[in-house]
Amino acid sequence: MIGTDSQTSGRGAEGIAVTNVGFDNPVLQSQAMYRVLLSAMSRPGHIVPCELLLEVPASLAQTTAAAALTLLDFDTPLWLDPAAAAQQALVDYLRFHCGCPIVEAHGHAAFAIITDPCKMPSLDAFPEGSDEYPDKSATLLIQVERLDDSRGVVLRGPGIENKQTIQGKGLPGGFWQQVQENHARFPKGVDIVLCAEDRIAALPRTTQVEV
Amino acid sequence: MTQSAQKNPAQSEAVEHGHADKIGPDPNYNFAYLDEQTKRMIRRAILKAVAIPGYQVPFASREMPMPYGWGTGGVQVTASILGPDDVLKVIDQGADDTTNAVSIRQFFVRTAAVETTEHTEEASIIQTRHRIPEKPLSEDQILVYQVPIPEPLRFLEPRESETRKMHALGEYGLMHVKLYEDIATHGHIATTYAYPVKVNSHYIMDPSPTPKFDNPKMHRMPALQLFGAGREKRIYAIPPHTAVYSLDFEDHPFEIQQWEQSCELCGAENTFLDEVVTDDRGGRMFVCSDSDHCNRKREAAE
Amino acid sequence: MYVAVKGGEAAINEAHKLLAEERRGDLAVPELSTAQIEEQLSLSVDRVMTEGSLYDRKLAALAIKQARGDLIEAIFLIRAYRTTLPRFGYSAAVDTAKMGIRRRISATFKDIPGGQVLGPTFDYTHRLLDFKLAAEEGDEGETSGSDFAELPDGVAQLDDSMPRVVDLLKHEGLIEEERPGEKPESIGDLTREPMNFPVDRDVRLQNLARGDEGFLLALGYSTQRGYGRSHPFAGEIRLGEVAVEFVPEDLGFPIEIGEVTLSECQMVNQFKGSTEAPPQFTRGYGLSFGHCERKVMAMALVDRALKGRELGEVVDSPAQDEEFVMEHSDNIQASGFVEHLKLPHYVDFQSELELVRKMRRERREADLGEKDPQAVEAAE
Numbered sequence: 001m002i003g004t005d006s007q008t009s010g011r012g013a014e015g016i017a018v019t020n021v022g023f024d025n026p027v028l029q030s031q032a033m034y035r036v037l038l039s040a041m042s043r044p045g046h047i048v049p050c051e052l053l054l055e056v057p058a059s060l061a062q063t064t065a066a067a068a069l070t071l072l073d074f075d076t077p078l079w080l081d082p083a084a085a086a087q088q089a090l091v092d093y094l095r096f097h098c099g100c101p102i103v104e105a106h107g108h109a110a111f112a113i114i115t116d117p118c119k120m121p122s123l124d125a126f127p128e129g130s131d132e133y134p135d136k137s138a139t140l141l142i143q144v145e146r147l148d149d150s151r152g153v154v155l156r157g158p159g160i161e162n163k164q165t166i167q168g169k170g171l172p173g174g175f176w177q178q179v180q181e182n183h184a185r186f187p188k189g190v191d192i193v194l195c196a197e198d199r200i201a202a203l204p205r206t207t208q209v210e211v
Numbered sequence: 212m213t214q215s216a217q218k219n220p221a222q223s224e225a226v227e228h229g230h231a232d233k234i235g236p237d238p239n240y241n242f243a244y245l246d247e248q249t250k251r252m253i254r255r256a257i258l259k260a261v262a263i264p265g266y267q268v269p270f271a272s273r274e275m276p277m278p279y280g281w282g283t284g285g286v287q288v289t290a291s292i293l294g295p296d297d298v299l300k301v302i303d304q305g306a307d308d309t310t311n312a313v314s315i316r317q318f319f320v321r322t323a324a325v326e327t328t329e330h331t332e333e334a335s336i337i338q339t340r341h342r343i344p345e346k347p348l349s350e351d352q353i354l355v356y357q358v359p360i361p362e363p364l365r366f367l368e369p370r371e372s373e374t375r376k377m378h379a380l381g382e383y384g385l386m387h388v389k390l391y392e393d394i395a396t397h398g399h400i401a402t403t404y405a406y407p408v409k410v411n412s413h414y415i416m417d418p419s420p421t422p423k424f425d426n427p428k429m430h431r432m433p434a435l436q437l438f439g440a441g442r443e444k445r446i447y448a449i450p451p452h453t454a455v456y457s458l459d460f461e462d463h464p465f466e467i468q469q470w471e472q473s474c475e476l477c478g479a480e481n482t483f484l485d486e487v488v489t490d491d492r493g494g495r496m497f498v499c500s501d502s503d504h505c506n507r508k509r510e511a512a513e
Numbered sequence: 514m515y516v517a518v519k520g521g522e523a524a525i526n527e528a529h530k531l532l533a534e535e536r537r538g539d540l541a542v543p544e545l546s547t548a549q550i551e552e553q554l555s556l557s558v559d560r561v562m563t564e565g566s567l568y569d570r571k572l573a574a575l576a577i578k579q580a581r582g583d584l585i586e587a588i589f590l591i592r593a594y595r596t597t598l599p600r601f602g603y604s605a606a607v608d609t610a611k612m613g614i615r616r617r618i619s620a621t622f623k624d625i626p627g628g629q630v631l632g633p634t635f636d637y638t639h640r641l642l643d644f645k646l647a648a649e650e651g652d653e654g655e656t657s658g659s660d661f662a663e664l665p666d667g668v669a670q671l672d673d674s675m676p677r678v679v680d681l682l683k684h685e686g687l688i689e690e691e692r693p694g695e696k697p698e699s700i701g702d703l704t705r706e707p708m709n710f711p712v713d714r715d716v717r718l719q720n721l722a723r724g725d726e727g728f729l730l731a732l733g734y735s736t737q738r739g740y741g742r743s744h745p746f747a748g749e750i751r752l753g754e755v756a757v758e759f760v761p762e763d764l765g766f767p768i769e770i771g772e773v774t775l776s777e778c779q780m781v782n783q784f785k786g787s788t789e790a791p792p793q794f795t796r797g798y799g800l801s802f803g804h805c806e807r808k809v810m811a812m813a814l815v816d817r818a819l820k821g822r823e824l825g826e827v828v829d830s831p832a833q834d835e836e837f838v839m840e841h842s843d844n845i846q847a848s849g850f851v852e853h854l855k856l857p858h859y860v861d862f863q864s865e866l867e868l869v870r871k872m873r874r875e876r877r878e879a880d881l882g883e884k885d886p887q888a889v890e891a892a893e
Binding site for chain 2 (some may be wrong): 027028030034035037038041042043070072073075076130132133134135137157158159161186187204205206
């Protein structure tokens, strides 16, 4: 882990450290967290550790909060799952630190935070973009209890040299089937970041799942 | 002074703490010049670009303090990913000492106080115009290309509204017709740089005006490849280990340039060579375009 | 021995020194002040503000000085500076009907409510070099007081009410309706989001307002010569000062934060009507910071030409082609890309060189082969 007063990582993007409620050094810490996200998105299913020392509202994972602080602002409509939306402290935190509009309908979201994946809408309920503009699609931050890439489902696709395994505790049944269906819609589809407390992994729409 | 820089007095302290031995970035500008809102916008565009390999993501390119066409897209991409612990290499035509490469390197030294290198393997980020380094890149590296015209179909169809439809429908017949007309006229494909590639078996992509000699290096490259076109306001990407094929035909397979000569400075036989005119009587010599590769080979020989 | 052309830091630094010397010129000649530029090269300042998209006379004057009078370079400096400025919010839409008029003319009616006001214009000057201006340099009493218009009286005589001429046509329903956008936030901004075609008129007008005067002038001229003809009349051209209002979140009502000088042109164009619309007049609109009359007239012509698609006209001329016009109007983009040809391209050139040599070799061999099949083998 990198201490709170040391520089955040550029190369390798293997760690980030933050205190307080938001980033205490937004410029450099959001850069470091971005490299964590970029590294994860570039290597689907590969776990990128990020130990954080944020003080975040209950039921928001450190990694979810850091990703939100890094990516969200007034240009990104955010949808919260009912479990998250019910917590005023969590809503206030995101409104205050990110300044993002919070939308009622998940069909209008650029980003979504899902704290209770077992009750989440299916992946195809979120904006998938169009054939002309597949980038106008949602990015989902899905919180999981645990992430392990030493076993689990087998992933293939761009960013993966041969194959990659991954297992996430707390994901709903049929989730991996949905990820495979999400891939089948390529170039349309959603992109997913799985957020455990101290590590993340990403599942861009290019990811194929051997269910 | 930008808004973000004003908001974050902690920034300069942190930088001093981390790099007591070097001078911090120019305090008149935010770290790496761009304001934080712009960086977020570009960062989001890059993530979508990585998720849709070869697709050109429109982004709200900013006006940079250098001319359009001189690397503003690459500079914005680099500025959005760069951190204080990165080591930056900038090349133009393969060389670290060409004027525009020097100018862009100076820009980042000034605005981000970032460490720079000429050694390919030492760099965590390499910004390039027109070449891919000869030395294979690793998973820990990011290659940022400066792109003048991101649309591979632009010279066949100038209208964005039309080319966007072609990409959406995967209607790439026009490109194949163009290449085939080359073969009919010249006996082979007469495209030597910015040679179109197909990424992940889906989008046709312009590799930027790199010579086709460099195309095979893009295929399953372990490093992340990011492309920034500032004037045309597009960002696109190739994730690591992604299939990148140069378009060709069964009876006319893709081939790269070859030279009869080897580099006259280092003796390399498998690098891209620049032709240097040495007098006005037809005298010329061939030398490596990748200056770092050439220097290192000569140093090793000594 | 081969010495590569090394650009290097030293060369760049020396080039910058030379540039600074050239900018200053002969030290025996007094240095130009930015205040002099602001006051005496005011039309240059106006153009730099308009195409630089930033209303600040002092910065524009500085940019002109730094750019040695190269206005496109000055516009570039302003644009690059503008990008770094934080945004506090959006002003309310300015109301040019409430302009403090300095010039106002209409070519469509002999007299109009409020009258025609000639104002400061080159229009009826004889373009004869005024050698007095050269002779009087440095003389504080350069122009005797009697040469100036008696402004205070002139202003006092102007009517308070200066309705826009084109609005007068509205009463009869003779001119197409135009409705402003709902709220300021819904207005597009091409500096914050990329243009996607087809674009709406808000972004089109922004693009044209920032566009190169010369480019728009040529395009506007082309419409008059039949490339997308629209039978234009200068309904009204006005110049003057307009108040800028802002509604702070915590106050909830508008406060005046300053005033800007604007030029506005409304072209009135004949339109025979279509299956949907009755015969009526249509409009083209031009607006700029400061006094950029040629620019706003050209802009209005091009704006009208670009309405072709929505009016159901045949779109076949350059000025009617939205993508063509809007993708090439920006002189900072254009000069950057044209001038980037100065950068080294020897890798690509080498690739082409190799190809041309190969093709010539093949042609030679083919020619030989036709004459004498055996000669090819011999040649190889």
